[in-house]
Amino acid sequence: xxxxxxxxxxxxxxxxxxxxxxxxxxxxxxxxxxxxxxxxxxxxxxxxxx
Amino acid sequence: xxxxxxxxxxxxxxxxxxxxxxxxxxxxxxxxxxxxxxxxxxxxxxxxxxxxxxxxxxxxxxxxxxxxxxxxxxxxxxxxxxxxxxxxxxxxxxxxxxxxxxxxxxxxxxxxxxxxxxxxxxxxxxxxxxxxxxxxxxxxxxxxxxxxxxxxxxxxxxxxxxxxxxxxxxxxxxxxxxxxxxxxxxxxxxxxxxxxxxxxxxxxxxxxxxxxxxxxxxxxxxxxxxxxxxxxxxxxxxxxxxxxxxxxxxxxxxxxxxxxxxxxxxxxxxxxxxxxxxxxxxxxxxxxxxxxxxxxxxxxxxxxxxxxxxxxxxxxxxxxxxxxxxxxxxxxxxxxxxxxxxxxxxxxxxxxxxxxxxxxxxxxxxxxxxxxxxxxxxxxxxxxxxxxxxxxxxxxxxxxxxxxxxxxxxxxxxxxxxxxxxxxxxxxxxxxxxxxxxxxxxxxxxxxxxxxxxxxxxxxxxxxxxxxxxxxxxxxxxxxxxxxxxxxxxxx
Numbered sequence: 364x365x366x367x368x369x370x371x372x373x374x375x376x377x378x379x380x381x382x383x384x385x386x387x388x389x390x391x392x393x394x395x396x397x398x399x400x401x402x403x404x405x406x407x408x409x410x411x412x413x
Numbered sequence: 414x415x416x417x418x419x420x421x422x423x424x425x426x427x428x429x430x431x432x433x434x435x436x437x438x439x440x441x442x443x444x445x446x447x448x449x450x451x452x453x454x455x456x457x458x459x460x461x462x463x464x465x466x467x468x469x470x471x472x473x474x475x476x477x478x479x480x481x482x483x484x485x486x487x488x489x490x491x492x493x494x495x496x497x498x499x500x501x502x503x504x505x506x507x508x509x510x511x512x513x514x515x516x517x518x519x520x521x522x523x524x525x526x527x528x529x530x531x532x533x534x535x536x537x538x539x540x541x542x543x544x545x546x547x548x549x550x551x552x553x554x555x556x557x558x559x560x561x562x563x564x565x566x567x568x569x570x571x572x573x574x575x576x577x578x579x580x581x582x583x584x585x586x587x588x589x590x591x592x593x594x595x596x597x598x599x600x601x602x603x604x605x606x607x608x609x610x611x612x613x614x615x616x617x618x619x620x621x622x623x624x625x626x627x628x629x630x631x632x633x634x635x636x637x638x639x640x641x642x643x644x645x646x647x648x649x650x651x652x653x654x655x656x657x658x659x660x661x662x663x664x665x666x667x668x669x670x671x672x673x674x675x676x677x678x679x680x681x682x683x684x685x686x687x688x689x690x691x692x693x694x695x696x697x698x699x700x701x702x703x704x705x706x707x708x709x710x711x712x713x714x715x716x717x718x719x720x721x722x723x724x725x726x727x728x729x730x731x732x733x734x735x736x737x738x739x740x741x742x743x744x745x746x747x748x749x750x751x752x753x754x755x756x757x758x759x760x761x762x763x764x765x766x767x768x769x770x771x772x773x774x775x776x777x778x779x780x781x782x783x784x785x786x787x788x789x790x791x792x793x794x795x796x797x798x799x800x801x802x803x804x805x806x807x808x809x810x811x812x813x814x815x816x817x818x819x820x821x822x823x824x825x826x827x828x829x830x831x832x833x834x835x836x837x838x839x840x841x842x843x844x845x846x847x848x849x850x851x852x853x854x855x856x857x858x859x860x861x862x863x864x865x866x867x868x869x870x871x872x873x874x875x876x877x878x879x880x881x882x883x884x885x886x887x888x889x890x891x892x893x894x895x896x897x898x899x900x901x902x903x904x905x
Binding site for chain 2: 372397401409
């Protein structure tokens with residue numbers, strides 16, 4: 364029973380990681396001049412943390 | 414962190430997750446606008462100023478680009494928005510799902526608290542800021558825009574207009590000469606300072622300088638700081654014509670609401686005929702009366718019959734050819750001209766650029782170009798993500814058109830003031846580019862040259878020193894060069 368619960372928790376966390384990275388990246392990118400393209404340099408969003 | 418706390422007591426509903434996803438999509442859009450505008454346009458967005466010009470700019474781009482491209486862009490924008498929402502909704506859903514479990518809530522709460530502490534340390538300068546730290550918040554960008562929108566509505570700005578009054582000159586050094594004040598659209602320092610653009614323009618610029626000298630003109634050049642960047646040409650016009658540093662529409666309105674002398678006034682007093690040739694003008698222009706123009710030729714009055722070139726339709730060369738036609742009945746005893754001509758063919762997005770037509774009278778016909786030349790010109794649509802080559806083509810065309818006009822009027826006693834209105838947008842100028850623009854004075858009157866050299870101009874087409882100052886300072890500099898004056902307000 365405990366093993367099943369642990370497995371479910373791990374599964375949730377495995378999906379949660381990319382979800383958080385995605386939300387963070389989506390508001391911390393920078394522009395690549397002179398285009399409309401953007402790039403991410405590893406910045407973090409305090410708004411996501413809040 | 415807030416969600417972790419809320420999640421401990423309440424389960425987040427689907428509707429609240431949808432709302433969060435929508436808010437996050439708005440934050441993504443805000444972030445995109447916040448980082449892209451300075452990079453492509455050259456300054457931050459100011460909703461208070463920019464919203465009123467949005468429809469015009471959208472219309473210009475829609476007309477300049479093929480209809481199919483506009484539809485494709487609109488469809489792509491819709492797809493991007495829907496995809497963004499779907500992806501964000503999925504991510505927010507996963508967080509909502511995790512918050513239903515106490516272990517996940519604890520992990521998220523700890524991570525969020527740590528992040529906020531590090532952010533606070535960064536704000537307190539305990540940790541250096543940089544791209545690898547915390548990005549500027551999007552809410553800061555939205556709050557700034559809200560403040561910019563509300564400030565003028567809530568608080569009255571206390572504006573005072575500082576500028577020379579009265580504006581007087583006997584114009585003794587140029588008496589009888591025709592004077593052309595030509596604002597070259599988007600003609601910025603970048604045309605000299607960005608290596609690939611300078612190189613692209615070098616042949617046409619050399620040709621232009623040779624044509625100027627062959628036509629018997631001396632040329633001196635300098636830089637001045639434009640009051641605007643990437644657009645807002647009217648702020649440059651009013652700054653030179655009024656002598657007031659006008660950097661926004663509030664100040665523009667304030668200046669326009671006053672009865673003031675302008676650059677045109679001394680010319681009127683000395684018997685000149687002030688004419689405004691404005692191929693880009695499609696609505697009423699009350700500013701014309703403020704400046705003191707007797708005759709204003711907008712797009713309708715110019716009556717161009719040839720093929721359209723982008724949103725602005727009328728080639729600059731046609732506008733100059735029409736000026737000659739309007740002036741055809743001129744006799745030696747006619748009043749000299751003061752011509753105000755803001756060019757339009759080098760307006761963003763810099764194309765399609767008309768071909769130069771050596772046969773000037775043909776410009777006034779319905780078929781100003783050979784079919785092959787026209788086809789070739791129209792095929793060269795500006796590449797919106799690489800505007801440099803189109804910018805070079807557009808400026809080369811402007812040089813050719815003005816040089817052609819000079820050659821048509823060999824021996825004419827005249828003074829040409831060629832000044833850039835502003836730098837092109839940052840997509841061409843580069844991020845953080847300076848706001849200075851070239852100004853050239855071409856004249857057959859040697860008395861004009863020495864005072865301009867004293868003021869900081871140098872001989873030739875290339876400005877060689879730092880900007881003389883803000884653009885409005887050109888008015889006293891030019892009037893001092895053009896003659897003696899009794900006005901204290903024009904003295905430094």
